[in-house]
Amino acid sequence: MRVDVVSIFPEYFAPLDLSLIGKARANGTLRLAVHDLRTWTRDVHRTVDDTPYGGGPGMVMRPEPWGEALDALAPDELSPDGHTLPRLLVPSPAGVPFTQAMAHELAAESHLLFACGRYEGIDQRVLDHAATRMRVTEVSLGDYVLFGGEVAVLVILEAVTRLLPGVLGNAGSLDEESHAHGLLEAPMYTKPATWRGLEVPEVLRSGDHGRIARWRRDEALTRTADRRPDMIAALPPDSLDKRDVAT
Numbered sequence: 001m002r003v004d005v006v007s008i009f010p011e012y013f014a015p016l017d018l019s020l021i022g023k024a025r026a027n028g029t030l031r032l033a034v035h036d037l038r039t040w041t042r043d044v045h046r047t048v049d050d051t052p053y054g055g056g057p058g059m060v061m062r063p064e065p066w067g068e069a070l071d072a073l074a075p076d077e078l079s080p081d082g083h084t085l086p087r088l089l090v091p092s093p094a095g096v097p098f099t100q101a102m103a104h105e106l107a108a109e110s111h112l113l114f115a116c117g118r119y120e121g122i123d124q125r126v127l128d129h130a131a132t133r134m135r136v137t138e139v140s141l142g143d144y145v146l147f148g149g150e151v152a153v154l155v156i157l158e159a160v161t162r163l164l165p166g167v168l169g170n171a172g173s174l175d176e177e178s179h180a181h182g183l184l185e186a187p188m189y190t191k192p193a194t195w196r197g198l199e200v201p202e203v204l205r206s207g208d209h210g211r212i213a214r215w216r217r218d219e220a221l222t223r224t225a226d227r228r229p230d231m232i233a234a235l236p237p238d239s240l241d242k243r244d245v246a247t
Ligand SMILES: NC(=S)c1ccno1
Pocket: 091, 092, 093, 139, 140, 141, 142, 143, 144, 145, 146, 147, 148, 149, 152
């Protein structure tokens, strides 16, 4: 997967050299490039913002640098290695919710292009013009406001990259984790069997894999019903069997 990120703070993405994302970059699974938006400014002060039309507080990111950046990173003509146009993702409090389902959707893309807004945001015409030639998604991590899109891109990239083949040492983890099947994951335990007077549930030490699977399913259902009843309500009707109903 190819990923391009455009920001006025490229140094925010230094963590992407670390850990499993760093390994994915080193082995070519993830081809990531971070670009400074000011590369595409033309004035001596490398200006990227201006006052908002209609008045109001703060500044808005000017369209010209963004337009040239997107032209350069998402050229209309097919690139020599057959690249089609990327999917443009713009983190924003006004975006659609980012979910595990969207992470899977993005993991199937060949080229992602992230635009990190700052100040009061990016001139809307940048997104409108980009949408005339590529898929554009404003995406939100949650109902809160950050200084800019950079931290959101780090989160999205981590959620997406871990789904790419070969990145997680144990791909089986993906099957049992929260949101894998519309539920929150069951609690996890490791040695010692007793810690500060607290015991690991006996069933997990029983060696009875059928009982263990049933216990984990029950715990996942209970935890989800307690913490995220919206997820229970969203479960497909056929995803609960009669043994679950007994829970
Ligand atoms: N909630 C999100 S993703 C955001 C981006 C910028 N500010 O908030």
